Amino acid sequence: MHPAPSVIVFSVLSGAGFGLLFFLGLGFVHPSGLVAFLWWGLGYGLAVIGLLASTFHLGNPKRAWRAFTQWQTSWLSREAWASVAALVLLAPMALSDWLDLGLPRPFGWLGAALALVTVFTTSMIYAQIKAVPRWHHWLTPVMFLSFALAGGAVLAGQSFAAVLLSALAAVLLAIWQVGDGQFARRAQTLGTATGLDRIGEVTVFEQAHTAGNYLLREMIFVVGRKHAQKLRAIALALAAVIPAALLVISGEVWTFALAAICHLIGALTARWLFFAQAEHVVGLFYGKR
Amino acid sequence: MTCLPVSTEKRLGLAIDLDTCVGCQACVTACKGWNDQGYGVPLSDQNPYGAEPSGVFLNRVHSYAVQPIEGEAQTINFPRSCLHCEDAPCVTVCPTGASYKRSEDGIVLVNEDACIGCGLCAWACPYGAREMDAEAGVMKKCTLCVDRIYNENLPEEDREPACVRGCPTGARHFGDFADPDSKVSRLSAERSGYALMPDLGTKPVNRYLPPRKKDVRQDASILAPLLDIKASGFAGWLDRVLGKI
Numbered sequence: 001m002h003p004a005p006s007v008i009v010f011s012v013l014s015g016a017g018f019g020l021l022f023f024l025g026l027g028f029v030h031p032s033g034l035v036a037f038l039w040w041g042l043g044y045g046l047a048v049i050g051l052l053a054s055t056f057h058l059g060n061p062k063r064a065w066r067a068f069t070q071w072q073t074s075w076l077s078r079e080a081w082a083s084v085a086a087l088v089l090l091a092p093m094a095l096s097d098w099l100d101l102g103l104p105r106p107f108g109w110l111g112a113a114l115a116l117v118t119v120f121t122t123s124m125i126y127a128q129i130k131a132v133p134r135w136h137h138w139l140t141p142v143m144f145l146s147f148a149l150a151g152g153a154v155l156a157g158q159s160f161a162a163v164l165l166s167a168l169a170a171v172l173l174a175i176w177q178v179g180d181g182q183f184a185r186r187a188q189t190l191g192t193a194t195g196l197d198r199i200g201e202v203t204v205f206e207q208a209h210t211a212g213n214y215l216l217r218e219m220i221f222v223v224g225r226k227h228a229q230k231l232r233a234i235a236l237a238l239a240a241v242i243p244a245a246l247l248v249i250s251g252e253v254w255t256f257a258l259a260a261i262c263h264l265i266g267a268l269t270a271r272w273l274f275f276a277q278a279e280h281v282v283g284l285f286y287g288k289r
Numbered sequence: 290m291t292c293l294p295v296s297t298e299k300r301l302g303l304a305i306d307l308d309t310c311v312g313c314q315a316c317v318t319a320c321k322g323w324n325d326q327g328y329g330v331p332l333s334d335q336n337p338y339g340a341e342p343s344g345v346f347l348n349r350v351h352s353y354a355v356q357p358i359e360g361e362a363q364t365i366n367f368p369r370s371c372l373h374c375e376d377a378p379c380v381t382v383c384p385t386g387a388s389y390k391r392s393e394d395g396i397v398l399v400n401e402d403a404c405i406g407c408g409l410c411a412w413a414c415p416y417g418a419r420e421m422d423a424e425a426g427v428m429k430k431c432t433l434c435v436d437r438i439y440n441e442n443l444p445e446e447d448r449e450p451a452c453v454r455g456c457p458t459g460a461r462h463f464g465d466f467a468d469p470d471s472k473v474s475r476l477s478a479e480r481s482g483y484a485l486m487p488d489l490g491t492k493p494v495n496r497y498l499p500p501r502k503k504d505v506r507q508d509a510s511i512l513a514p515l516l517d518i519k520a521s522g523f524a525g526w527l528d529r530v531l532g533k534i
């Protein structure tokens with residue numbers, strides 16, 4: 001699948017933002033005054049920038065409001081609702097922290113839960129797609145939630161962030177391991193896709209068109225898979241291992257800042273791979289994967 | 290609405306005959322020609338006369354070489370357009386309600402005025418039946434020529450999809466699969482018509498008719514008996530004399 005920069009930036013930043021809002025909403029930190037403004041502002045900023053970035057890859061962004069209408073069947077529509085609901089419901093808690101209004105903490109709990117629900121809905125947009133076997137399994141939501149929780153905990157300056165980062169490392173290794181075998185497990189080939197396997201062994205005799213098209217650009221993105229193993233090592237190190245090590249060594253504010261930057265760069269790399277490595281079954285009709 | 294109808298009155302679709310299709314691409318051209326000026330925005334091309342042309346088509350024809358375990362290899366031409374699935378995943382993923390399946394005849398359509406061009410439906414379709422229009426930023430797909438099949442301004446024989454009408458070998462058939470006596474239903478039953486990738490649960494309406502069984506090639510030439518003519522008369526005498534030298 002084509003790794004569109006807007007979608008990668010959106011899902012990484014909004015994931016980390018909602019992760020931070022989750023910990024702020026639950027009251028793991030009790031900032032007040034300017035610190036509260038900046039901290040909540042960071043959470044809101046990441047979440048909102050991410051959501052705005054996601055509209056950049058739309059063909060008709062001016063109609064984006066329509067994405068709220070089909071929540072009954074569409075995960076993308078549910079994501080739209082969950083994100084707005086989380087941001088609205090957490091607002092009183094954010095204001096209370098900033099202006100010292102002393103609102104009871106449980107006010108933030110529902111919003112915190114919705115922040116995680118938002119991340120889950122984002123992950124289901126990908127996990128629901130049967131035509132992309134690498135995405136279509138339960139580890140996809142687990143991976144998105146692990147990123148949000150680990151990233152959120154680092155941004156919230158929590159001492160247990162190192163534990164969540166280690167868990168993230170395990171999830172990444174698992175999803176790569178499982179993902180690599182997913183296409184083969186689906187057992188779709190050019191023969192089964194065309195149904196011509198009932199006659200014999202099928203190969204492409206002549207392509208349907210000599211020029212490129214939307215399908216080849218969007219769904220049959222094969223460049224960049226070559227360096228996948230190296231990029232995985234980089235993603236694992238930057239997103240999880242190095243930040244976890246940093247936080248074990250020191251608990252200073254600057255270590256958290258460094259760990260957060262490192263983690264986000266690693267997360268962007270991992271998300272790029274999530275798209276670039278995903279094979280759509282339509283590639284089979286073209287004799288590709 | 291992106292909720293799928295529980296059932297549709299008709300199940301309109303195509304039966305595509307892989308035996309007769311010669312891969313001439315006439316349906317591709319007929320489809321592009323009709324839909325360029327029919328339903329919705331035109332099917333735009335980018336850089337059509339340049340080095341890297343690209344454009345939207347609602348129907349593509351592949352060519353495959355198929356080698357059976359025994360016998361000769363075959364070339365099989367394979368048209369690919371929307372199968373108007375009963376459990377269309379492209380419809381349910383759509384966040385705006387632009388994609389929908391009609392309850393009266395089962396045709397899957399895009400309301401281009403509501404489409405935000407997110408591309409999610411094209412991801413969800415396993416068959417590559419949807420292509421985004423780069424000019425208008427909306428999703429295009431086969432309409433089953435909804436603006437022809439009910440169009441009373443057209444002569445009756447033209448009230449079928451452009452690809453069906455344009456096919457010189459009659460390899461594409463249009464009809465109602467919900468009616469067991471329709472031409473497409475009977476063809477599909479007689480010729481063991483099959484659905485594409487049924488295990489993905491999309492329940493396609495369109496059916497592909499597999500190529501008929503091919504004759505076995507005869508190793509001896511059918512001209513062989515003719516080559517064994519005994520020469521007579523002067524030619525026979527010459528043949529005998531020359532044979533002795």
Ligand code: SF4
Nearest residue numbers: 371372373374379414
């Ligand atoms: S073939 Fe693709 S676009 Fe057509 S109905 Fe089925 S899933 Fe949707």
Ligand code: SF4
Nearest residue numbers: 383404405407408410
């Ligand atoms: S591209 Fe248009 S029709 Fe397809 S899912 Fe998005 S809004 Fe719906």
Ligand code: SF4
Nearest residue numbers: 320431433434450452
């Ligand atoms: S039915 Fe109409 S829109 Fe669909 S492939 Fe044929 S010509 Fe194109």
